[in-house]
Amino acid sequence: MxxxxxxxxxxxxxxxxxxxxxxxxxxxxxxxxxxxxxxxxxxxxxxxxxxxxxxxxxxxxxxxxxxxxxxxxxxxxxxxxGAEAALVRPQITCGTHALALALGANLLPGDELLSPVGAPYDTLEEVIGIRESVGSLKEHGVSYRQVDLLPDGSFDLDGIRAAINEKTKLVTIQRSKGYATRP
Known part of the structure; x- marks a missing residue:
């Protein structure tokens, strides 16, 4: 060789x-x-x-x-x-589709979605309703709040505790920072 x-x-x-x-x-x-x-x-x-x-x-x-x-x-x-069930469809073509499906299935009008890691990946902004979009969670009565990370990139535990309330039904921690400059 x-x-x-x-x-x-x-x-x-x-x-x-x-x-x-x-x-x-x-x-x-x-x-x-x-x-x-x-x-x-x-x-x-x-x-x-x-x-x-x-x-x-x-x-x-x-x-x-x-x-x-x-x-x-x-x-x-x-x-x-090791899951209770799975949803496998060729129509779920990307992670954003999968996340939109999961968020929509688990949040009802009046519920709140909390992100303790700051802003979500940009493609989720329309899904959530941060940027206006037809069919967003916001349009369906789901509110959104976020707690930004501390300057060193760690969780703001006090801010997270203060943000959680009776409307908070789902907390999303997204690993990807997308195009953001956060740590």
Whole structure:
């Protein structure tokens, strides 16, 4: 194999350096492989438990009634993630769609959504109603409050305690800072 690299102009020094780096990462790669194997076995087990078969991949009417394949796939996902249930749809095309669906399903008119990590990712501003949008949570009577992080990026625990009230029904902590400059 080294001869093929040499034909491409890759020097022995670069090859040796690459091998050294790979060797130093072997333990990390082995850990990743172990996680992948455990997750693969979890999926196989869930598929066997739910008796996934060829008929689950047949076309449906499109109406979703008695769609055995979809229902089985959702049970497989729920088992894989240790959840009570799962909702798996090709129409949920991004994280914002998934979050909008979850927020809309769990918040009712009069409820309040609290973000203790400052402003949400920009795509959620329209979902929440920070930026006006048809069908937003705000339009449906859900209020929103936020508590900004402290200058060092830590939680403002006193501010969070003061913000929680009887209307607070859901607290969202988003890891992604989007395009914001916060820590």
């Amino acid at each position: 080294n001869e093929q690299y040499k034909q491409l102009g890759v020097s022995d020094a670069v090859l040796t350096y690459g091998e050294t780096i790979l060797a130093s990462l072997r333990e990390r790669f082995d850990a990743i492989d172990a996680i992948a194997e455990a997750n693969q076995l979890k999926v196989i087990n869930a598929m066997q438990k739910n008796r996934v078969a060829a008929n689950h991949f047949n076309l449906s009417t499109g109406y979703g009634y008695d769609d055995e394949g979809r229902d089985t796939l959702e049970r497989v996902y729920a088992d894989c993630f």
